[in-house]
Amino acid sequence: MNHDHARMPPGIPYIVANEFAERFCYYGLNAILSVYMVNVLRFGEAQATTWQSLFKSGAYFFPLLGAIVSDVLLGKYRTILLFSLSYVGGCALLALGSTSPATLAAGLFFIALGTGGIKPCVSTNLGDQFTRANAHLIERAFSWFYLSINAGSLISIAACPWLLREHGPRLAFGLPGAMMSLAVLVFWLGRKRFAVLPPAGKPWLRELFCADGLKLIGRLLLIYLFIAFFWSLWEQSNGQTWTLQAQSDLMDKHLGFGLQILPAQIQIANALFILLLVPLFSYGVYPLWARFAAVTPLRKIGAGMFVTASSFVLVAWIENRIQHGQVVSVWWQILAYAILTASEVLVSITALEFSYKQAPLKIKSFIMALFLLSQSLGNLFTGLVNDAMVRPLAVHDIRVGAQTWVALAEISPFTLGQKLDFAGDTGIRVQTGNGAARPLAGTYLIAEIDAAQQRLRVVDAIHRQDLMSQGAYRASAKVSTYALVGPAYFLFFAGVMAVGALLFIVVAMFYRERVYVREAAG
Structure with missing residues (x-):
């Protein structure tokens, strides 16, 4: 397939649209999950947080399976279609039988398997559309990709909590399932416009387990261990402890101008701030930073970790007021979202692009899966803390x-x-x-x-x-x-992140970067 190397590859719009619809599904389900378990199934808050953390841990663990199937057996395109069937089936199960904890668990398992299986393939499939001739457009494409994630999440987070309150779980879980079906259709329609790379097969194993491959994996795993703690904190703003905090009547959810927001809808702030902060950092913060010091991916990530910890200090202050019976405006939690979103731009977007560029061609899906494993470990850590406390x-x-x-x-x-x-x-x-x-x-x-x-x-x-x-x-x-009472819970995670950020600075000083992209179209 011959591309005009001066332009964006033709398959990119289909990949971005597919990601929009799939993320609508995932974030819509995720936005109401804790609220549903606490208010309808009468789970304790710690139990609901544990269940949701384990679900998300699975969603970010199964990319390992998807990467192996893609790189060894089927290639990215067919792997995405295969795991999407599990995804759609899990959504249907959730919509039709979510009033039973056992059925809820089964539906969440199939969704985690499906979303996890396709996850490393979608982002690397985007990168595979480029050659060295148009590699300068990769950063812009990944920005579009990330913006599509947040646009999809913004709409679904606004809609699904309202649907749950007004029409019950069947429609609230059913709409995301319909969007996932649309995501599969859009991806299929773009099949003739993609640059499709064949699976690596046994060369994948040779490249993975060669001396250089093992050294690369070891270096990246050390970086990802620190990023896991970032995800432990960030994911709690994503339908979990921050949303449960916002349920209290002592958080005044009036925005002004006669507008009032539902607890689960406050997560919209993250998507809105992403839309604002991505261009602000790209065209303002980073160029300004570059006047005083080199702006490297690892420096961005390290700075983002400290910013993450500060957002949890603010949420701890909010929790302290609520615990002592004092009213606090929702705008304080929105400010915490602004701070956390700034850390997301510094850590998540940077780490996604960094992971793709650091990976040799034949093991890019596997390396992306390792990056996503950091998110799995972060959620697992949150679940273990909530269970142990x-x-x-x-x-x-x-x-x-x-x-x-x-x-x-x-x-x-x-x-x-x-x-x-x-x-x-x-x-x-x-x-x-x-x-x-x-x-x-x-x-x-x-x-x-x-x-x-x-x-x-x-x-x-x-x-x-x-x-x-x-x-x-x-x-x-x-x-x-x-055991972690009130604000102590959030301060615990802030402390973990701050200590992790200090240790990360030391590790980053010794990391040596390499960049791998395709040489030419094929």
Whole structure:
């Protein structure tokens, strides 16, 4: 296929459009997942964060499988189509059976397999459209690619929370599934415009396991280990702990001018800030930076890590106000999104382009999969922290009535605003706002500590209203709290990121870069 090397390759618009629709699907599902598990399935907040983190960890682990299938067996084009079938099937399962935790888990598995399988192939397929003659356009194409991700996420994050509230999970999960089907169609329509490289087969293994290949992998894995901590923090703004924080009525979600935003819709800020900050950094920050020092990919990444930590310090301050019953404007969390998005431009976009250029031609998909593995590890770290911080409690009794009190042997370690989780068959039912009753399950807050009677009064975590309850407590139920209380949770992750950034500076000083792109069209 002959291309005009002075122009963008003809397959790029199809790849960008495919990515827009696929990311609409992924981010739409992801935006409402924690809210759905907490508010509908009555998961505890830590459990919901763990489930969603494991789902995203799988979504960024399966690129290893997709890369192997692509580079050894099928090539990128056919691999994308194959794994897209799993993706579409998982979406259908989620839309039709999401009210069951078991069906939800199965649907999330197939979605993770599908999105993970295609992930390393889509970005490297974009890079494969270029030769050395038009390699100067790669950065612009990757910027379009990244902008399409955020445009798709912006629209879906606005739509899916509203659909969940107004029309329920079937439509809220169904629309993203329809968009994924559209993504497959668009990719198929562009099949004759792509530069399609054949799978490497056994040469892939030889190049991967040769001395130079192993050295490259070792160097990159060290870099990716630090980037994993960035992803651990960033992903929590993506439908997880930041969204759960925003559910509290103490976060005033009025934007002004009569506009009010839903908790899960605040994530829109990330996509909007990407659209603003990508050109600002490309044409303003980086040229200004270059006047004083060389602007290298590793320096960008190191700076971004410190910026990431600062965003979590701000979110910790927000959490401290909420825990102590003080109202805080949503604009403070939007400011945290602005800071975190700046770090995303510095770390994520840079690392994506850096990974492609550092990889020899025959193992580019595998190297991109290793980069995505850093995101898997980051999510896994978040899930492990949320699972490990849960502390079981030995509850003597739950006293019901117009208020609900939890009796314990020792209440001195507890503080107002601390979270308690209830799971299993507690034997207690609480009255909902519409007069119905449901089992006592999920996350609640400590509103009062009665030292004289060694008991804690719990209230609704979102509205902080008293729980009107009835029934008799069953000792087989599971009651727990969290070791990282309130702002301490976010400060923990900020500290991890800051320490990681300091160590990264040392590692980056010894890294030597190389660049690989295709020599000519083929």
